Amino acid sequence: MLKETLDILVEPITKNSLFLSESNISNNQIIEGVLKDKSGKEYKIHDGLADFIPKKEYLTKDSPLLETWCKLQESGKKLYDTFPHLNLSVKGRKDVKIFKEFSLFHGKVLDVGCGPFIPAYLEDNKEVEFAIGIDPLVTSYNYNKTEHVDLLKAIGEFMPFADKSFDIVSFATSFDHVIDPITVLSETKRILNNDGQAIFWIEGMKYSPQEQQAVQRDHTSRKINLEPKLKRIIRKTIKITKKQICLNKYLGLDEQAKIIDSMEIPEGAIDKFHLRHVNYNEFDEICKMVGFRLIEKKELPEFRSTFVRYNIS
Numbered sequence: 001m002l003k004e005t006l007d008i009l010v011e012p013i014t015k016n017s018l019f020l021s022e023s024n025i026s027n028n029q030i031i032e033g034v035l036k037d038k039s040g041k042e043y044k045i046h047d048g049l050a051d052f053i054p055k056k057e058y059l060t061k062d063s064p065l066l067e068t069w070c071k072l073q074e075s076g077k078k079l080y081d082t083f084p085h086l087n088l089s090v091k092g093r094k095d096v097k098i099f100k101e102f103s104l105f106h107g108k109v110l111d112v113g114c115g116p117f118i119p120a121y122l123e124d125n126k127e128v129e130f131a132i133g134i135d136p137l138v139t140s141y142n143y144n145k146t147e148h149v150d151l152l153k154a155i156g157e158f159m160p161f162a163d164k165s166f167d168i169v170s171f172a173t174s175f176d177h178v179i180d181p182i183t184v185l186s187e188t189k190r191i192l193n194n195d196g197q198a199i200f201w202i203e204g205m206k207y208s209p210q211e212q213q214a215v216q217r218d219h220t221s222r223k224i225n226l227e228p229k230l231k232r233i234i235r236k237t238i239k240i241t242k243k244q245i246c247l248n249k250y251l252g253l254d255e256q257a258k259i260i261d262s263m264e265i266p267e268g269a270i271d272k273f274h275l276r277h278v279n280y281n282e283f284d285e286i287c288k289m290v291g292f293r294l295i296e297k298k299e300l301p302e303f304r305s306t307f308v309r310y311n312i313s
Helices: 003-008 063-082 094-103 181-191 209-236 242-262 280-290
Strands: 019-026 029-036 042-046 107-112 128-134 149-152 166-172 192-203 292-300 305-312
Touching: 003 029, 063 242, 094 166, 094 192, 094 292, 094 305, 107 181, 166 181, 181 192, 181 280, 192 280, 280 292, 280 305
Parallel strands: 107 128, 107 166, 128 149, 166 192
Antiparallel strands: 019 029, 029 042, 192 305, 292 305
């Protein structure tokens, strides 16, 4: 954990101040330590990673929903570990690049549900002073010394940050995974500056019949045009190239599908990885209810996604 992260940390449940003890600090990074509040609650930092996920009794009053969420997290981790290029925001993905361009990250940034490592859209942002990614699946600390980006193990319902700590809070395809949408949005509003922005990448955008046909034609065309190129690459060279990365991604879909087919949908979940799916209209109503105002919307039919930007109304 980076030392500057300490300036905005609070106990995730009570929001009390935290104090660092038993620490080992090297090159501006806290390698080991214990964070305590005045009531005695402790959160440990081990091998550079701070764990701010509260005990289960604090996470939700609906224990069956919590168990469902835990099972979904385990399913997601299997795909993240085996097929990161298909499921995480890695460099080279066109939709990730578009999201980064849309977000205009600047100042102090928090990304909620970043995945197990630093996502590509948080890297190489010249206007960003400091960024933090939080996710329950962060298992190791992989701080990039060329970037001011920190990683914490935490969840959106209990954000361990002081009021008005960030200029931007982003959610890239992660909002469908939260346990309590209202609480997460309320926490987002709490930690944003008065002129801050909340940015969301929402998947599962509804199509008109004409849009759906157009996307399907484009997908089929890409597949037909891609296959001969990939076969030529296999014959000519074993050197890793951009085209071979495409090959691995394309073939990986089949292998991933076998794993997904073997999974079961946990009771209470809408599918094998999500508690719910929120379309844009439903999501916008929730945001308005919490106190956000829409300032920009970008639809991407090709990726069945919508990017939206809100500020505090």
